[in-house]
Amino acid sequence: RLNLRIDQDDRIALLGRNGQGKSTLSKLLADRLVLMDGKMVRSSKLRIGYFAQHQVDELHLDETPLQHLQRERPEAAPPKLRAQLAGFGLMAAQAETEVGRLSGGQKARLSLLLATLDAPHMLILDEPTNHLDIESREALVEALTEYSGAVILVSHDMHLLSLVADRLWLVKDGTVKPYEDDLDAYRALLLTQDKPAKPEKAKAAAPKAPKPTRDQILALRSEVRKCEARVEKIEEMREKLAKKLADPALYEAARAGELDTWNKKYAEVMDGLHRAEALWEAALQKLETAETA
Structure with missing residues (x-):
């Protein structure tokens, strides 16, 4: 039940609650899943780059980033491979360090490099910023802005989506259907209660759960409002930190320690934002279930 078209200059963000199929669609477009029905038409020369957060865990921990590239490009000279690694922020020291000793952000950079090694016409990114620090996030945004191919993006980072997706x-x-409104409207959509279709009555009906009381429903609505307020508060914190980290003076060599501290704070806030959004979605689901009981 899909009827979709992707053009070369498209920048598409996939929206939807957890478990609705965003990663499944990404894998389908990336040829990681077989089409069950219908048809998908594409150029025979189309090259697709695919990055998903779990790929970081598929790296060879006992090998260096340079060895990873040498496996993919055995004919390339080491200086050329080192230059490619440096372009993704993996300098000489990291190029010779075993992957198991690299940080999460450095592993993510290596995975992104491997995904784009063949100069793909279409880049599919599933939660690309989960392990990245603020500097790496901004570098990713800049790279995607300059990239001339199509982009399919899955992310909980609304800031990233607003900068990249059109x-x-x-x-x-x-x-999957085109969403004609904007990201702010999508946030509001999460608060709507879509009434699910009533299931057909089973022949041997199971005992019905007791219908939630009015007080219970009011408590659930209160929890939804609290979760929404928590998300908004953390989003405000994220915006303040982003402005702080946008200060060029912070990137001077003499303030490297301070920059590291702010990057860690930003990563902590993003982690908190992901957890708060998950709690919000769970509270919404409980409320919908109670109101349709």
């Missing part, structure tokens, strides 16, 4: 697709109820 089209939105909503993954919901087993299908």
